[in-house]
Amino acid sequence: MTGSTTMTIRLDPQLKEKLGRLAEGTQRSRSFLAAAAVETYVDRELAIIEGIERGLADVEAGRTVSHDDAMASIRRRIDTAAGGAA
Numbered sequence: 001m002t003g004s005t006t007m008t009i010r011l012d013p014q015l016k017e018k019l020g021r022l023a024e025g026t027q028r029s030r031s032f033l034a035a036a037a038v039e040t041y042v043d044r045e046l047a048i049i050e051g052i053e054r055g056l057a058d059v060e061a062g063r064t065v066s067h068d069d070a071m072a073s074i075r076r077r078i079d080t081a082a083g084g085a086a
Helices: 013-026 030-060 067-081
Strands: none
Touching: 013 030
């Protein structure tokens, strides 16, 4: 990881031990595994936040569908997939 920086975190002793076992089993350092876990978590959380922000922008712009219309569309798709009439 070029251009990396150091960060200190506190871990529960049991979590640190599990991280050590994972490091041994994968032949990776605890630092590598912790950085990968943090990156995965941050990416997922940012994607959630960005999705919420897009949804709020859609609401503000009036780009919404009523619950009844959404459910009717879903039922049609289910009926079509089940071989029923659309």
